[in-house]
Amino acid sequence: MTATDRTIQELEKEIKKIEDGINDFCQLKEFRFKQNIAGAESPESPEFDDRDWEVKRNTVWSPKEGPACFRKEIKIPQKLEGISLSGNPLELHFLFPSGVEVFWNGKSLYHHKFWADMVATSLVLTEELVPNQSHFLTFKTPPGDGLGTFGAWFSIPKVEKYLLEIQTLAAQFRFAQTILKKNKDCSLLATLKKAGSLLKIEWLKKRAWPEILNNVKEIEEVLEPLRSLAKRYRVHLIGHSHIDMNWLWDYQDTKNICCRDFDTVERLMAEYPGLTFSQDQAHIYSIVEENCPEVFPACRKEWKKAGGKLPSMPGQKGI
Numbered sequence: 001m002t003a004t005d006r007t008i009q010e011l012e013k014e015i016k017k018i019e020d021g022i023n024d025f026c027q028l029k030e031f032r033f034k035q036n037i038a039g040a041e042s043p044e045s046p047e048f049d050d051r052d053w054e055v056k057r058n059t060v061w062s063p064k065e066g067p068a069c070f071r072k073e074i075k076i077p078q079k080l081e082g083i084s085l086s087g088n089p090l091e092l093h094f095l096f097p098s099g100v101e102v103f104w105n106g107k108s109l110y111h112h113k114f115w116a117d118m119v120a121t122s123l124v125l126t127e128e129l130v131p132n133q134s135h136f137l138t139f140k141t142p143p144g145d146g147l148g149t150f151g152a153w154f155s156i157p158k159v160e161k162y163l164l165e166i167q168t169l170a171a172q173f174r175f176a177q178t179i180l181k182k183n184k185d186c187s188l189l190a191t192l193k194k195a196g197s198l199l200k201i202e203w204l205k206k207r208a209w210p211e212i213l214n215n216v217k218e219i220e221e222v223l224e225p226l227r228s229l230a231k232r233y234r235v236h237l238i239g240h241s242h243i244d245m246n247w248l249w250d251y252q253d254t255k256n257i258c259c260r261d262f263d264t265v266e267r268l269m270a271e272y273p274g275l276t277f278s279q280d281q282a283h284i285y286s287i288v289e290e291n292c293p294e295v296f297p298a299c300r301k302e303w304k305k306a307g308g309k310l311p312s313m314p315g316q317k318g319i
Contacts, residue, residue: 019163031056033053034068044140063147071139090156094139097149198218
């Protein structure tokens with residue numbers, strides 16, 4: 001193992017520690033939980049006493065047994081892995097196959113009786129975080145046949161930006177190693193070695209972010225000669241939208257999802273002219289033609305038609 005290999009391993013090990021620290025706050029895994037709450041109770045209120053509720057460390061329950069409530073007090077730290085949170089926005093993302101109503105400090109922010117997916121439900125909870133303040137997040141779910149599980153997490157743009165910088169640096173080191181396995185140019189091998197020698201792991205360990213970000217920039221400038229070799233590689237990004245015509249929602253919801261996804265693809269195609277897209281359910285084209293007339297002409301002209309398949313219906317997957 002070379003000195004550069006050891007440096008990259010140290011970098012990845014420290015990044016993993018930072019990721020774990022961020023996830024401890026951002027990944028929402030533990031809630032107070034209760035099912036079939038009395039109608040007069042208001043568990044979304046910050047003043048509500050939930051001390052006798054079950055402490056649930058997994059987000060699994062049975063919707064068939066009645067409405068449920070997940071409640072969590074959020075205490076804002078001064079810093080997250082050395083990154084000051086003061087004045088930063090806090091965003092909430094979630095996926096509820098059962099439907100959900102979301103409350104923040106007693107105020108209802110979102111309500112959907114069917115499948116609540118990630119695209120539709122990224123909510124800004126506050127524009128400016130204040131350290132040491134407490135907030136109350138509540139999810140209320142309806143009874144029914146939906147899936148009794150969910151995922152929920154916070155994101156903080158500044159934290160994500162800083163984390164991406166060091167994750168990208170680690171990826172650049174690994175990609176450079178891959179390139180140089182095929183190209184044994186001594187000058188480029190020396191470039192990688194020099195870049196590795198410049199990495200200051202001690203700044204990562206101290207979470208000294210101004211120094212870390214300057215160090216990243218310095219190393220990327222040294223790695224610049226590898227850019228032309230990196231550009232010889234081609235990456236194919238393949239998007240996919242799976243639309244069940246009916247499952248845990250009604251037909252109006254299906255129409256809304258079809259129009260939303262078609263509109264998203266059209267905007268992406270306008271931004272990236274090389275993007276192509278195909279769609280093989282004939283009935284979805286009919287839905288969009290009837291409900292999104294402004295979108296339909298473009299997809300009719302630009303999209304690649306495929307098959308003319310029957311819509312995905314209950315039981316079809318077993319045929």
